[in-house]
Amino acid sequence: MSNYYNYLISLIQNFSIFGYLLIAILAFFESFAFIGLIVPGSIAVIIGGFLAAHGSLNIVILYLLVFLAAVLGDNYSFRLGRNKKVPFNQDGKIFNQELFIKGRKFFEHYGAKSVFLGRFVGWVRPIIPFIAGFFELDAKVFLLWNILSSILWAASHIALGYFFGRTWQLVALWSTRFTIFFTGLIVFVILIYLLKHFALSRGKELLTLLVSIGESIKSAVIENKEVKEFVEQHKAFFSFLRKRFDRNNFFGLPVTLFVLSLIYVMALLGGIIEDFLTTDLIISVDHRIANLLTIFRNETLTDIFFWITFLGKWQVILVFTFSIILILWLWNKKSYIIPILISITGSVLFTYIGKLLFHRARPVVAIYQESSFSFPSGHATISVAFYGFLTYFLVKEISSWKHKINIFFTGLILIIAIGFSRLYLGVHFLSDVWAGYLVGTLWLIIAISVSEYLTLNQKNIFHKFKEVELSGLVKQIISVIIIILAVSSYTFFSLEYQIPYRTTLPQKPLIVSKALNVFEGSRLKYTESLLGEKGEPLSFIIVANNEKQLIRTFQSAGWNTADEINMYTLYKAAKAALLKKPYPSAPVTPDFWNSKVNDLAFEKPDSSDNIRVRHHARFWETNFITNDGEKIYVGTASFDSGIKWGITHKIDPDIDSEREYLFDDLESTSLIKSAEKYQFVAPKLGSNFVGDPFFTDGKAYILVVE
Template identity: 45%
Template structure:
């Protein structure tokens, strides 16, 4: 059954890719969203990524060529006068945009249009009208379609893996977030596609509603139960607060409340949540650097109580000046209510802050007060702005700007290491509850008459500008003055003394495996090494011809991507972080293969444990594997035979003459499995226990 569905899915993707490239239909169909969705499904194992790229790319190429030939055969005069339906969808303004784009970029427009949402269905059509050489069109089209398909499917695949993580700790939240993102994307695409698309969609909805209302059976049903339908009509009246608005707001409040209860329940009962929280915090910690810390510190101060209090006072004065007093009470209810709720929740849950915090916070962790106020305060300001904005494009920009601000305030708490992911999501939901209450109060007052201004608009604008400037100056000054002590060095661990490397795993609480982001086991450890210190471990690998991998930061990642793209050597390329006991590996070692390409390499990851032998040697654990190529030019694929790579690394270390004692023994049961990237591996379950000189 799965096979049949998969085969059908490939052909559905093929047809959608064709249709969305046609000028009449492609304007209305968000093809990239469909392709992205199939990429998400591939992360579930339903589809193969490579096959999806082929079907999407070939379908888009076929659609573009159909559009191109339609442009060549349709006469411009027919386009202007004879087909009403065609002229309704392909307006002169829309065609002119396509022509301007083609004229500006010439042949490159074929490539660039594929990555321009509102122009990609029309440019192949216009190039056909312009009679651009078919060979040129084919070349640029094939390149763009395969690149587009690869990017969309790959992005979907990694989004799918992200959803898998989210599902582990909150199915309800993941569904809510998925639908929210999908809704925003669809609205954005509809607005981008132009006014004619909105008019067409509105016309379809009105036609359907009229057809239902005029149906004889429906009329008979309404006549038979007049009181019921009168009550229903009142409840669905969008012009009265106690009609449709109160139903929507109440439903949203109840749903968000149960989402919050679900997160609290999962934090208490589901181990994977705690596992994912700790690992995500540790993962973000490896990207800490002074520049980004300063940037996110400025962002996080937008959620500090000093900034919120001064901003709320300023905005309350502005509401009073502009005779919008109805918003003052809801604003303060949203702020004070949400923060009181957070304070109470912190006292109830007593959740400790992450160990990787960049600076000290004195309160408990769950939920995040900054994430809460980001939604409760900035969300309410966005609501007011949307309420008084008339243009749809401006509304979309306001919505996206406010969502980005709220997202970055939450992200700043994660990056600075002062909160776990579930703290931030819980804070968002608490803020959303109080935002809904504030909106409900505001909407009730929205049906009252607007009071006249008591001074001239010119004076109010001057005073408003002055107050806003003062607030910006206050925030800037506060951000420069308020500087808590920042520490980048990791906390020193208390060492546990053991007799030797062989006795390390007599402690049954220690994991014998590396771990995924949510704490599931993957490859088993294959090395346990006793060394005097970090430098001796590094020196032993260097003497064996292995390189210490660069840190994982943006500069080195770009350098790695460049080397992978051009098939170049990069002997110290950064590695994908891995987890053991919820901690990121401390060291990555690698050695190029005979290909001298970053696409293939020997690599090993090692962790510095908190254990020390009686003679003062530190204990390190690690794994080794062989990268045999790239998967979709994004990540490496490993050779499934990790036994051979383990033995290879041991022989390399043995040649250094730095080993005084070593032996291999059974460590775990023989097994087969998959790593975090879905690569298969098999192991005989043995590990090397090594003592360096």
């Protein structure tokens, strides 16, 4: 997970110069008079600190730019207030008189200190400098408070982002099951809430500002003398462009936007199909994510995601579609019936064809059996095609801005939840869901295009049918009854559906004459990241009858089996680390080998008997057995030399010493039948999954347990 995140950060790093510029501009305009109310400068600065933690931005340069931008933004606002030329009115979108009055009261209450305090109060920040200038605060006094507040504001926001940048990947490593699920859920809900809140509180203002800026730019360009001459010389071309951007003609701006959107979505879909057919990276990532999600499974969460995934079942969609058509007919909204049927029918047809063409098998970790192929996901497709169109319809028909935003985010969350339920239940790979979303979006765009055409041209293919002549109250009652019946049908279906739980059959064991023969493929010789990048080489190959025998051998050597990672064990580990107390079976961060998360983890306290310093090892069960029917396990050993960033362990780079330490302990038990040491890989310098460096001579032990 951390390596994947680092990969994304490295992409951003290539554009670091523009990153500095963008952050500085946003920091400047957030401090600018009144406009700062709709500019997310603080968020940009925090993100800058986040990127600086990964080396994508230089923290010193970032700090200086943010500090100067904040000072200059306040200073220009102060000068603007001194000039007193800004027009205020009660209904103003930006320079609102009510905000001016609130800012004046804040300034009168705190005096010159309001310049410093206002920097850290959301709505006050872009107003106070203007107010200070308007009421003629001494310029030198203003500058003093401006500089002091800018120093602290820039430092605090960059530090906050830097802290999250340092700890984010570690949280991902340490969290599993309920921890990571609920942490991710909370973060997701917070982000959605913040986006929704921003759209509700500042969305219209931002849209107004963008439209105003666009109109100003348009006017400036059109009035330019050289532009006029160029347009005059190319009348035919610009006449064509003018028609393409005509808002009042469906074949103008609407078709232009729909065609561009369609081309973009088709390009994305083509890209994911090409990756699926020509590269193994996406396949590798798919399998690792599928295996990683299995450790998050919980009976309660599984039940919840079953209910969510049933929202995409064809039986439920059929009932919901019939109900929606009845309601549309009842309320004389018949022009939406054909588009929604196009969206659903087209997406189902494309999904069916895709499954037949690619014949991709379902993940082996699936909780229950599905009869169809895996690529693309039909549930993901229909979630966009049906629930996306329903969202479009409601947003278009409802006039309240607040209700529009709430409906949009509700539809978005529902679509994401259905797609994620397929991943959580293990019945689809990530690329299946992503391809399904794209197919659904493709047909949603087509359906919306048809709907807009019918609306703009005032065409109703059902005009021969009589309108339903009922009072509004009667229509509401009938609509509620239809909705209740539809929801009841979904509930009954979910309760009565017989889930064909998959009987997980063990993979057919591969019998080998010697354990070392298993690892002729170099990829099996190393641990790996989520993207399949090589990590530490294996240092142990152990032949044992079963898992119990392996655990008994480690326990005889004085090693403890590590606890499962959950909220309680993480709390115990954090408490022990803080108090420097022992926790001999503390959880160990998971790692990958052959796309699998480690099956077992062992640890042994250091002489200090402190959780901060400990020996630990991870082991995986392979699907190989020897000619004598014994299982083959592989593993690595390393030493936690301390705590870094207050969250996770720092791993000692000399992993060979730990290999020898573990071997000596195992050999002392007299339970080792035979032991051989091989040159397993070439000597190597590298870094492991948490970014700690290591070096090794590349040798490994093959042990046979008695």
